[in-house]
Amino acid sequence: MPKYVSESRVLYLDSDIVVRKSIDELWDLDLTAIPLAAVRDDFYTHNFNSGVLLINNGMWRAENVTQDLI
Structure with a gap:
């Protein structure tokens, strides 16, 4: 996600998640x-x-989390 989104934080929700409040x-x-x-x-x-x-994009990038998950 941090590779594609420049904001400092991102909330990812699956397509089947319904937010009710x-x-x-x-x-x-x-x-x-x-x-x-x-x-x-x-x-x-x-x-x-x-x-x-x-997701904390800044820390994700700094800690190279994507590589750890692969």
Whole structure:
């Protein structure tokens, strides 16, 4: 995502996500020290659900997270 979007933070939502109330609290999460906020997968404990991702683009680029995920 950071390769294609220049904004400092991005909220990615899968196409099947329905937002029914304000997402301000999610958007306002402190991402100062982390490149990504996501929900852990209950079954696969080293994975996360990629349906909702809040991305700190600056840190993602600086930490080269894309390479770590591949």
